[in-house]
Amino acid sequence: NAYWVSQVAAQGWSFIPTWVGYQAPCTTYKNRIPWDSNQAYQLGRTEADKAVTAAHSLGFLGYHVIYHDMEVYPNTDVSCRNVVNSFFAGWTNRLHDWGFVAGAYGAASNADFWYTGLDEVWIAKWYTPDKYYYDTYASVYNLLPYLSNEEWLGHRLRQYTGGHNEEWGNVVFAIDSNAAHGSANFIPQGMTSEESVENSSNFIVDFKSINNEEGFVIKNNQLLFTTDTGKSWQNLTPPSASEKELQKGYFFDSLHGWLAATDPKDASLSMLETLDSGNAWSEVKLPPLNGFPGSLTSFGFVDPQNGWLSVKLATGSNFSLGVLYRTTDGGKNWLQVELPVGGEVVFSTPDIGWLAGGPDNNELYKTSDGGSTWDPLQFFPEDALVTLPAFTNDTHGTLAVTINDPENPRVELYSTDDGGITWNISASQPLDPETAPSTPIELSIDGGGKPVLSLPVTEDASPEIVNGFSFIGGTGLPEGIVEMDFSGSTGWVYTVNGTCTGEKGSPDFNCSLQPGLFQTTDGGDSWNEITP
Secondary structure, three states: OHHHHHHHHHOOOOOOOOOOEEEEOOOOOOOOOOHHHHHHHHHHHHHHHHHHHHHHOOOOOOOEEEEEEEEOOOOHHHHHHHHHHHHHHHHHHHHHHOOOOOEEEEEEEHHHOOOOOOEEEEOOOOOOOOOOOOOOOOOOOOOOOOOOOOOOOOOEEEEEEEEEEEEEEEEEEEEEEEEEOOOOOOOOOOOOOOHHHHHOOOOOOEEEOOOOEEEEOOOOOEEEEEEEOOOOOOEEHHHHHHOEEEEEEEEEOOOEEEEEEEEOOOEEEEEEEEOOOOOEEEEEEEEOOOOOEEEEEEEEEEOOOEEEEEEEEEOOOOOOOEEEEEEOOOOOOOOOOOEEOOOEEEOOOOOOOOEEEEOOOOEEEEEOOOOOEEEEEEOOOOEEEEOOOOOOOOOEEEEEEEEEOOOOOOEEEEEEEEOOOOOOEEEEEOOOOOOOOOOOOOEEEOOOOOOOOOOOOOOOOOOOOOOHHHHHOOOOOOOEEEEEEEEOOOOOEEEEEEEEEEOOOOOOOEEEEEEEEEOOOOOOOEEEEOOO
């Protein structure tokens, strides 16, 4: 309400009012713009009236920008592009009548063709590879192959990562990250992409513990491999990586591995494969995403022949779209299928797989035909946050569900012994209300088959049921866990912690993130930091 807005504004926050309304006619959303250009123009004006009414009720009066959320649509459909621009023309003209500034949010590939009369644009162009952290030097420019730097110069926002967890001041919350050189009253960045990469060289893009001794990390666009539990590292980076951005990796064993990479020039995807521990690499192009931006969320193989790669397309927070790539011949060929929502995917057999995601991170799906079709599952509370199940074999698995009940926040563990046909609650773990997460927790299985959860738990937690690393999971491990992976008694945990110095709003105010990779070789009793 208007009171809340005024109180938050007094704390120094700025706002990005966003109207989630009608979508492009060439999409499958329920509320779509009509194909007739005149009707589209009038609808844009009507939507502007509704948006202004809502803005006034929140206390936004006078010269303020309102962004219309236009989710990604195919650029190949010229008629669709023209209708969207007619809608934006009506939206813009009517907002001007009210004294407001007209903005639009959407994919960089679509913004290339937008109505040029828009005053401000908020561009979804996510980092590749995924970099889920605050970047001081994030730039709204150099978004090739889309949008020249001269278009909407000084009137841009950029969403450079999608929804993820960050920890600041011992508080974990869900956020997507944006940079601004426009009307949201943030400090303009205007840094180059090279400066951004230099600033982020300490951040790990992906990592896996293969067995008790071996594992790899992708860092600074290099594949680094260890055979001695992180004491030393060998650079196995493919020569072609100099022209690509390495995003995800998977090694079935020390010899056989794959890397998923993107080409920054055209955002195309490719798969690199080695059969000899990285001495030689082959490359296969994946079916294109038709210009849709996105981030790679999960990658793996059930066996040397059957693998998957999931992509979450860049959308606003009210939408969730995803694409799945599947291979049944060891990565020589990849089939692209549409997912019901964007999220993470895992397969327990070549045919049976799981998808967790959705706009509110509360949707779980199962496939029994290798990803061709997906069925929704709902055996847990509807408002719960759900993560992917973890399986110890084809039949036995564990699923963690986070319930943010203000009076009884908790994690409920469900188990299955029939491959996920039925699930039964096996444990309930209380959470501290002050540290209860706002996104799904990380779940893994240790060498003894016990579930391992990556968040603080209360002091009466049972180590026989849950290892809560931040509280009872052993010495030497800081908070801020964002990802983890176990293999036998060896586990790796990646942490990112944020700190700010100076007074907010003053020239010396500065925020930074500190990443760290930690390893246990005794099942989580003790941890030490390793540096690839």
